[in-house]
Amino acid sequence: MHREFPWLHPLLTCIIIAAVAFSLFHFGNIKRLVVGRPIRSRELNKPHMKLVWLIALPVLAADLYSSVAYGPEAGISELAHLGTSTKWMIIPITGSTVILLIFLITSYIMGVIAYPSGGGAYAIAKDNFKKPIVSLVAASALLVDYVLTVAVSVSSGIQTMASSYQFLAGHETLISILCVFMILLINLRGVSESAKVFAYPTFIFMGCMILLIVAGLIDELHYGFVQRVTPPFGTVPQGLTAMLLLRAFSSACSSLTGLETISNAVPVFREGKNGAIKAYITLGIITGVTLLGFAYHLYVKGISVNPHNTMLSQLAGLYFGHGLVYQVIIIFTFIVLILAANSTFTGFPQLAALVARDRFLPRALALRGDRLGYSNGMVVLAALAALLIEIFHAQTNALIPLYAIGVFVAFTVAQFGLTKRWFRIKGRLWQLKASVNAFGALVTALVAVIFAVTKFTGGAWIVLIVLPIVIFCAMQVRKHYEEVADELRIDLQTVHPQTHRILSVVLVSEIHRIVVDTISFAQSSSQEVIALFIGFDDESIERMEERWQEWGSPCRLVTVKSEYRSLLYPLSKFLRRLETREGGKPDHIQLLIAQFVPKKWWHHILHNQSSFLIRAWMLRHKDVVVTTVPYHLHR
Amino acid sequence: MHREFPWLHPLLTCIIIAAVAFSLFHFGNIKRLVVGRPIRSRELNKPHMKLVWLIALPVLAADLYSSVAYGPEAGISELAHLGTSTKWMIIPITGSTVILLIFLITSYIMGVIAYPSGGGAYAIAKDNFKKPIVSLVAASALLVDYVLTVAVSVSSGIQTMASSYQFLAGHETLISILCVFMILLINLRGVSESAKVFAYPTFIFMGCMILLIVAGLIDELHYGFVQRVTPPFGTVPQGLTAMLLLRAFSSACSSLTGLETISNAVPVFREGKNGAIKAYITLGIITGVTLLGFAYHLYVKGISVNPHNTMLSQLAGLYFGHGLVYQVIIIFTFIVLILAANSTFTGFPQLAALVARDRFLPRALALRGDRLGYSNGMVVLAALAALLIEIFHAQTNALIPLYAIGVFVAFTVAQFGLTKRWFRIKGRLWQLKASVNAFGALVTALVAVIFAVTKFTGGAWIVLIVLPIVIFCAMQVRKHYEEVADELRIDLQTVHPQTHRILSVVLVSEIHRIVVDTISFAQSSSQEVIALFIGFDDESIERMEERWQEWGSPCRLVTVKSEYRSLLYPLSKFLRRLETREGGKPDHIQLLIAQFVPKKWWHHILHNQSSFLIRAWMLRHKDVVVTTVPYHLHR
Numbered sequence A, B: 001m002h003r004e005f006p007w008l009h010p011l012l013t014c015i016i017i018a019a020v021a022f023s024l025f026h027f028g029n030i031k032r033l034v035v036g037r038p039i040r041s042r043e044l045n046k047p048h049m050k051l052v053w054l055i056a057l058p059v060l061a062a063d064l065y066s067s068v069a070y071g072p073e074a075g076i077s078e079l080a081h082l083g084t085s086t087k088w089m090i091i092p093i094t095g096s097t098v099i100l101l102i103f104l105i106t107s108y109i110m111g112v113i114a115y116p117s118g119g120g121a122y123a124i125a126k127d128n129f130k131k132p133i134v135s136l137v138a139a140s141a142l143l144v145d146y147v148l149t150v151a152v153s154v155s156s157g158i159q160t161m162a163s164s165y166q167f168l169a170g171h172e173t174l175i176s177i178l179c180v181f182m183i184l185l186i187n188l189r190g191v192s193e194s195a196k197v198f199a200y201p202t203f204i205f206m207g208c209m210i211l212l213i214v215a216g217l218i219d220e221l222h223y224g225f226v227q228r229v230t231p232p233f234g235t236v237p238q239g240l241t242a243m244l245l246l247r248a249f250s251s252a253c254s255s256l257t258g259l260e261t262i263s264n265a266v267p268v269f270r271e272g273k274n275g276a277i278k279a280y281i282t283l284g285i286i287t288g289v290t291l292l293g294f295a296y297h298l299y300v301k302g303i304s305v306n307p308h309n310t311m312l313s314q315l316a317g318l319y320f321g322h323g324l325v326y327q328v329i330i331i332f333t334f335i336v337l338i339l340a341a342n343s344t345f346t347g348f349p350q351l352a353a354l355v356a357r358d359r360f361l362p363r364a365l366a367l368r369g370d371r372l373g374y375s376n377g378m379v380v381l382a383a384l385a386a387l388l389i390e391i392f393h394a395q396t397n398a399l400i401p402l403y404a405i406g407v408f409v410a411f412t413v414a415q416f417g418l419t420k421r422w423f424r425i426k427g428r429l430w431q432l433k434a435s436v437n438a439f440g441a442l443v444t445a446l447v448a449v450i451f452a453v454t455k456f457t458g459g460a461w462i463v464l465i466v467l468p469i470v471i472f473c474a475m476q477v478r479k480h481y482e483e484v485a486d487e488l489r490i491d492l493q494t495v496h497p498q499t500h501r502i503l504s505v506v507l508v509s510e511i512h513r514i515v516v517d518t519i520s521f522a523q524s525s526s527q528e529v530i531a532l533f534i535g536f537d538d539e540s541i542e543r544m545e546e547r548w549q550e551w552g553s554p555c556r557l558v559t560v561k562s563e564y565r566s567l568l569y570p571l572s573k574f575l576r577r578l579e580t581r582e583g584g585k586p587d588h589i590q591l592l593i594a595q596f597v598p599k600k601w602w603h604h605i606l607h608n609q610s611s612f613l614i615r616a617w618m619l620r621h622k623d624v625v626v627t628t629v630p631y632h633l634h635r
Helices: A008-026 A028-035 A041-045 A053-069 A071-077 A084-114 A120-128 A132-164 A172-188 A191-223 A242-256 A273-300 A311-320 A324-357 A375-391 A396-402 A405-425 A430-454 A456-488 A513-525 A538-550 A568-580 A601-606 A610-621 B008-026 B028-035 B041-045 B053-069 B071-077 B084-114 B120-128 B132-164 B172-188 B191-223 B242-256 B273-300 B311-320 B324-357 B375-391 B396-402 B405-425 B430-454 B456-488 B513-525 B538-550 B568-580 B601-606 B610-621
Strands: A502-508 A528-535 A556-561 A588-597 A625-632 B502-508 B528-535 B556-561 B588-597 B625-632
Touching: A053 A071, A053 A132, A053 A191, A053 A242, A053 A273, A053 A324, A071 A084, A071 A242, A071 A273, A071 A311, A084 A120, A084 A242, A084 A273, A084 A405, A084 A430, A120 A132, A120 A324, A120 A405, A132 A172, A132 A324, A132 A375, A132 A396, A132 A405, A132 A456, A172 A324, A172 A375, A191 A273, A191 A311, A191 A324, A242 A430, A273 A311, A311 A324, A324 A375, A396 A456, A405 A430, A405 A456, A430 A456, A456 B513, A456 B601, A502 A513, A502 A568, A502 B513, A513 A528, A513 A588, A513 A625, A513 B456, A513 B502, A513 B588, A528 A538, A528 A568, A538 A556, A556 A568, A568 A588, A568 A610, A588 A610, A588 B513, A588 B610, A601 B456, A610 A625, A610 B588, A610 B625, A625 B610, B053 B071, B053 B132, B053 B191, B053 B242, B053 B273, B053 B324, B071 B084, B071 B242, B071 B273, B071 B311, B084 B120, B084 B242, B084 B273, B084 B405, B084 B430, B120 B132, B120 B324, B120 B405, B132 B172, B132 B324, B132 B375, B132 B396, B132 B405, B132 B456, B172 B324, B172 B375, B191 B273, B191 B311, B191 B324, B242 B430, B273 B311, B311 B324, B324 B375, B396 B456, B405 B430, B405 B456, B430 B456, B502 B513, B502 B568, B513 B528, B513 B588, B513 B625, B528 B538, B528 B568, B538 B556, B556 B568, B568 B588, B568 B610, B588 B610, B610 B625
Parallel strands: A502 A528, A502 A588, A528 A556, A588 A625, B502 B528, B502 B588, B528 B556, B588 B625
Antiparallel strands: A625 B625
16 A cells, blocks of 8 residues: 555645644534533533542553663663673662652652642742742753653554554554544544543553463462573673663663653642542552562573563563463553554643643644543644654654653753752751752752763754754744733823724725615714725726716725736725825725625635735735625625 | 655655745745746737747647657558557558548638637637537636646657666656646746747657658658568558447547647737647647658668667667767657646647636636736646656556547537527638538547547546536636626615614733724724633633723623633624524624734744634634734844
């Protein structure tokens, strides 16, 4: 298919995007069908729209938990070229990741307690740093990373799926983009519904991983904790450098992305911040246990890195064979990878709305849609992710190096912010809290630097260029909004509406029913009316002048000859003459345009659409009021 | 290139179309650069804008003359499977084509004398048949055929070019579409300029063909008129049926398409109808001589049909070897094939304008553009031809069967029309004239029927379906225009403008400088003003009401709560309430919308664009006058 019709793929992409946009924003009925009925604003605070923490957990955790499938493997892969003597190091590497996880969860819980209205790193930074640029660094790092999360998760899910199911191969990009738009549609339906759809697969995947850990324990109780295949422990392999070790650690840390989703979405929890804390603790325990157990079993079974068969797949094959349980584990790994993108559809729009409310992003991102979600933010996220997938042809390897820097930058800013906060407000045990956060800040800063250094040439430089650009644009946006607000502000006591002198110009092409209507309106609404006829030749001008006299000259008629057969330039010239005329200069010039409204849409192409052009041009370039008097054709 | 980037080709196509459209219609400067300065209407009739017949001839003849290169070959190809004993039949087949050519040119000259203002078949049919459907048949047959001419000529030119120059292979569609748009651009510059560009290659090609004929004559004077390779003359090959002969004849007749271009474009000639007649006679002689000489030399040299080497190329190779002269002949064949499309860019828009003036096509097709050409018609032609090329992947074989039926249908209608005319107006020698045209009509009708029958399954059925659809649409268009004209017509003596009562509704979102402006305008222009505030929650409504009182309530404020965060529906509901209120029902409801006009275009995305949506929706669905009061931001 792909080879025979090379235009099929970009064409389909265009059609999908256009169809989604068009149907959602133009056809009320289709929109209702796909997105569901509109929801009243007051339902936002009703408990049934919010989530019990046990449902919110899988929804918001898919991003973090899905990465246990590849985190340990990503770490040990960096050392694989040193030989089998490095195999044992999967335990200390994963262990240090889990320690970092515990630190991060602790400090995020402190963040939730301190800022229960959500917003995570951005809210923390905003509250604790005077300069808006610090919070903007956190926000834009997270926003960029959210987009990458969608692109990476969906691409990697589809990529692995395609390596198992051959008929998908070659269409990864198209399928990935379709996936993104399906997730978008489900999310446009609203937070609550999408949660119910997505909670179960994540639960099943968690169950599968726990089952795997337990199966491993049973196996080890049966055959011993040191088996024949278990590699020797503790030997330092030749050629191991600090740089390599750091790189392995930073790669393993990519399994910690997605941790911030819960802290950004605290208002989603029905139980408020307590629900979020419960979710954090539960998620931390499950993730930690899974990571450690998984890494330990990998060590005991002495499993090697194999680019064509993931370690998870190898281990599951050893314990369960390649029957039903194995298939379920593999398929749900794929599903949860794709669902990881879904949690981002909650996180990104909420963060964007927070930032937009502070006027750093276009106002439209802060408006809730029909179904109470921030639909504009969701559409922007889907479009950017689809663009990334298209550019990188859905290849995870190319996207991964761009990923995770943003998260660790945001982590660092947030932890420094919390440290500052404890110093400021003090309170019980503040020294302990401050030192926990300060240490966390140093560690995450270190991880961010390690990431940037070790992956710089692999693509990390793109992020390091994009981030300052995003921040600069955000500052410009804020500046523009502030300038406009200053310009528009008035003193209610002194500035009041006044009566103005209005001069109306009516564009006439011939004398018919619509012109009667329009001139009637003009004469009723203004002090002076001029009918303007723009003719292309002398005969038409003469004929118009005769007809006008025959009609009894209801108002002054000005005729202009347009030698270049254009309406815009003579009209513009005429208006300039009115604006600069001496004596009876009006306060407002009103341009009246009669507009045909045909009954059938296709009749539009039969009527000259110059009025659209004229209106757009005049509003943009002239200080004239443009009034459209519609005439609804009966036939 | 094509295989690595499958999206490149459709992408480029889109970019080209968009860029051309955008630059031509939006950027005055680029438009000036590409299309040239606008030309005053009165220059249309100045002699320097018209063409001397010797220049007009190649411009208008490329379509017809280019087909001598393939006409005889197309005819004899149909008989090639019967063996070498059919070779001599190229002479009678081409001869009968030339006889048909003489008949057609004679009757077309009569057409030019009778209708010197141009319009060809359409004008003739319109004048002689009462029912508009007859002239519509001629017009739509020609219009469809013009589009096919562009597609076929450009595709076949590029296809042959690609078989000589390997690096072009695989990109025929893209290059063909690029060609169409280049021809469009040159034509948008205007009739006169494009003529000067295109006249010389056609002259050179004519020179080449004459040179070939002369070279053949010299060869035959030297080596004898019957040579060793000359096949026997006059044997009737086995298996020859009347159907086969007819098919061969009709295929050879495809070289007669393009004959009508001159008669449609009589006003282009500086000498008027005399110029056109001179051009017709000259063209007829050159074409007839070329066809007969070419066919005779082919017979003498006993050249066979070879799908990989055209007969023209074989003959040229025999006479001149493969040196410079051969290369010039081949390259100019290609160029003239592509230029054949150019004459269509004169014919199609002129015919479309004639038909549009009779209100059978959208009015916009009858408007002359900046450079006095009918630019809309040219753009439509280019777009349709590009679409055909894209659909048929620039494959001439697939397009040819659709081609030439239209022309012969139009020929038939025109000749019947002329016959009727001679019967009506009589005059000197009218019986002779009438019988010439009547005979011509029968012959062309026969050719049209042969074409439709022999090529029906090959694609002619598409044309036989498209034609009635085009005719039906044209009738509907005319009906719509007439109904609208009836609806709008007024009696100048009795219907006059009246004074109306206007109620203005001002949409306010907060109180600032723009609202002051808009309310001032509303109060100055209408009897009653209502300020409408649509809030999404109770707090914002309360705050607005307080601020309004603080401001001294300059007019009545109505607040509406929009539970679904939509502006359109509450506004629409409010307007319906005003329309149906008892007592002081206004004649007009005016909706005033304040419109930000930012200084920089990208600032648009920072401001809510709901006013655009509201305006479009209101005009379409409600009988309200919509007034936009612009506020030009200083920053």
